[in-house]
Amino acid sequence: MQPLYDSIGTTYTKSRNADPQIVKTLSQTLDLQSSRAYLDLACGTGNYTVALNGLGGTWSAIDVSTVMLTQAREKDNAVSWIQSSADELPFPDGYFDGAICTLAIHHFTDLTRPFAEVYRTLRGGKFVLFTGLAEQMRHYWLHHYFPEMMARSIANMPTETKICEALQVAGFKSVTVKPFFVTNELQDLFLYSGKHRPSLYLDPAVRANISSFARLSSESEVQTGLAQLSTDIQSGAFPSIAATYATELGDYAYIQCTR
Numbered sequence: 001m002q003p004l005y006d007s008i009g010t011t012y013t014k015s016r017n018a019d020p021q022i023v024k025t026l027s028q029t030l031d032l033q034s035s036r037a038y039l040d041l042a043c044g045t046g047n048y049t050v051a052l053n054g055l056g057g058t059w060s061a062i063d064v065s066t067v068m069l070t071q072a073r074e075k076d077n078a079v080s081w082i083q084s085s086a087d088e089l090p091f092p093d094g095y096f097d098g099a100i101c102t103l104a105i106h107h108f109t110d111l112t113r114p115f116a117e118v119y120r121t122l123r124g125g126k127f128v129l130f131t132g133l134a135e136q137m138r139h140y141w142l143h144h145y146f147p148e149m150m151a152r153s154i155a156n157m158p159t160e161t162k163i164c165e166a167l168q169v170a171g172f173k174s175v176t177v178k179p180f181f182v183t184n185e186l187q188d189l190f191l192y193s194g195k196h197r198p199s200l201y202l203d204p205a206v207r208a209n210i211s212s213f214a215r216l217s218s219e220s221e222v223q224t225g226l227a228q229l230s231t232d233i234q235s236g237a238f239p240s241i242a243a244t245y246a247t248e249l250g251d252y253a254y255i256q257c258t259r
Contacts, residue, residue, distance in 0.1 A: 016209050018047035019188040022130060022180075023055075026100055029128050029256055032056035036097035036125070041086055041118060042104035046072030046079065047188070052100070053079050060096075062089065086114035094123035102130040103190055106157045107211075115170035122259045127172060129255040130180070132191065134159045139247035140192050142201075145225035149217035153191070156216070163255060172257035179250020192251050198233055198242075202226060 026048065030038065034056045040049040043061035045068050053059040053076060060080040063069050073081050084090050086108060099118050108114055118127050134157045143150045158166075164175045182195040191210050194200035207213040213222065232238040 016045070016047060016189060017187045018051040019186055021183075021185070022102070022188065023048060023051045025254060026102075026128055026130070027052055027055045029254070030057075030098040030100070030126055033097075037095060039089075039091070039096045039099040039118070039121065041089075041099060041101040041114065042107070043072060043081075044068045044102075044104070046075055046081065048100065048102050049079055050076045057097075060091070062086065087117065089117045089121055091121045093120055095121045096125070097123065098125035099127045100129070101127075103132075105129065105131050105163070106153075111158060111163065111166035112169055115166050115172070119171045119259060124259055127167075127257050127259070129163070130252065131163070131255065132157055132252050133163070133249075136179075136247070136249050136251055136253065137192075139245050139249060140251075141195070141242040141245040142192070143245070144241055145229050146217060146221055148221050149212055152216040153212040160253070160255075167255070167257050172259065175255065175257040178254045178256075179248075180252040180254060182251045195242075195251060198229060198238055202230060 030052075032038070032052065032055050036057050038052070038057045038059050040046070040052075040059065040061040043049045043063045044065075046061055049059055049061040049072065059078075060082065061072065062082045062084040063072070064083065064085055066083060069081050069083055072079070082090060087110075099122060101118075105111060105114075134154050137150065137154050137157055140150060160177055164177070167175050182192055184196050186193050189200060189206050189209065191212050194206075200206050207222070229238070232241060
């Protein structure tokens with residue numbers, strides 16, 4: 001089967017950029033140092049890899065998609081870009097001093113094997129994930145307009161408990177979870193990036209680079225939902241609708257653990 005991002009990845013860089021605040025948090029959590037080696041698991045077009053490589057360390061990055069890696073290689077030839085499944089990493093034991101995985105684990109058929117491979121290839125340091133959680137996604141106001149798409153998206157997204165259990169089974173210790181809240185300044189236009197900017201979803205170029213819209217939605221639901229969303233924005237009804245989905249759980253999460 002053709003990897004999802006071989007089909008939607010051709011326009012990915014138009015709306016998916018490394019967000020400076022996410023980059024800052026990842027770099028501080030990893031404690032980047034020039035003498036150390038780092039891994040980006042399921043790197044996509046390498047936005048976060050390139051940004052972090054510019055801050056320190058020697059970086060390797062893997063992804064299963066040829067289309068995504070082709071774009072990544074054009075951005076920075078100092079990174080070692082390798083096509084590989086996350087289930088079997090082409091690196092020896094104890095090779096890296098830290099690793100990241102951003103917005104990718106919902107595409108893994110099983111969490112334990114990729115996490116075990118990261119654990120195997122780390123000699124120390126931290127493994128940091130940036131991801132949505134199923135329990136957080138239940139509070140996205142997108143449910144109001146695209147209920148079927150969101151139901152499918154949640155079914156694909158692991159819960160916090162499942163992620164933490166898989167990390168512990170893989171051998172990781174001191175697993176901590178910190179919430180991330182979407183702001184108007186967010187530059188990486190992933191699924192809930194339009195939390196406070198609903199008009200973003202009216203742009204087909206934005207939707208094309210969000211896997212839920214590209215893979216898990218029906219055209220009829222999208223068109224019906226967009227029409228209602230546009231009406232609610234114009235009438236001023238949207239803020240009160242969005243307010244009913246407010247939560248303190250966060251919109252996404254950083255999950256960090258140590259070997």
